[in-house]
């Protein structure tokens with residue numbers, strides 16, 4: 009297939025691009041490089057540096073390529089930025105999606121996969137782990153924009169017959185995650201530990217997340233490629249890990265004995281988040297293969313090799 013991959017220079021999107029190319033697909037990557045890196049993009053992908061909100065630029069991508077499916081991973085992903093600038097978040101996450109969908113209708117592209125979020129959409133959970141039927145109560149503009157995107161995609165599916173697979177990711181981590189943003193605690197901590205900088209844990213560190221390795225997220229995207237109709241799938245491990253344990257594992261794999269600082273707890277931060285991903289297991293046979301231990305160990309190895317490459321030899 010010819011797959012238009014938005015956010016193709018980003019952390020998750022670039023890994024998906026690699027897998028699709030390895031499977032023989034043609035990847036047309038679109039990214040404005042706001043948080044992504046051109047170096048992440050597979051050499052065999054076609055690359056367009058453009059903004060998903062730019063109608064003419066996106067239309068050109070559709071005109072120049074016969075697209076079979078859109079895998080939409082470009083987004084404003086920073087929860088705190090969404091709180092500070094909800095209009096900007098909506099412009100990228102909602103208006104950018106509508107721009108893409110307009111082009112899909114105009115160019116007869118009727119298959120879409122969408123990177124949504126399990127953590128931010130469910131809000132503080134009523135039960136653990138949350139399945140796809142759990143009430144959606146986002147408490148950030150980012151969660152609202154992802155939930156709105158899902159609703160728009162439902163409209164495109166119901167009224168225009170577009171096949172839509174919504175993948176609600178848990179907390180994704182792994183190689184290439186940007187350690188300089190606000191999100192991505194595994195990348196931020198690993199980077200700091202390796203650089204000998206202090207790590208600050210918000211509050212007592214007992215808040216839990218469902219950490220899923222990027223390779224498993226890629227496998228879920230590949231597994232769901234045949235999707236028809238409108239379907240929502242959680243992508244997570246069903247395992248809760250608290251921030252203290254995550255820090256301890258990273259420190260151990262990095263061979264460091266540094267002690268973290270504890271800062272004040274962040275108001276509004278979710279206490280617990282964990283997903284039940286058994287639905288995609290039943291439908292497509294997907295299940296995660298990495299434990300948090302094996303995945304974090306691979307992540308630390310990748311950051312260490314990158315740090316070693318960056319050190320000039322004399």
Ligand SMILES: NC(=O)c1ccc[n+]([C@@H]2O[C@H](COP(=O)([O-])OP(=O)(O)OC[C@H]3O[C@@H](n4cnc5c(N)ncnc54)[C@H](O)[C@@H]3O)[C@@H](O)[C@H]2O)c1
Nearest residue numbers: 015018019020040041042043044059060082083123177180
């Ligand atoms: N990382 C996670 O834990 C996680 C969890 C749930 C959902 N997601 C979703 O997965 C997707 C990928 O996230 P990621 O973690 O790889 O983040 P990322 O920031 O590495 O990737 C997002 C990419 O989108 C690009 N982008 C941003 N705005 C754009 C615009 N206006 N036009 C074109 N490109 C633009 C960025 O340059 C970047 O390459 C996002 O939709 C995100 O919301 C991620």
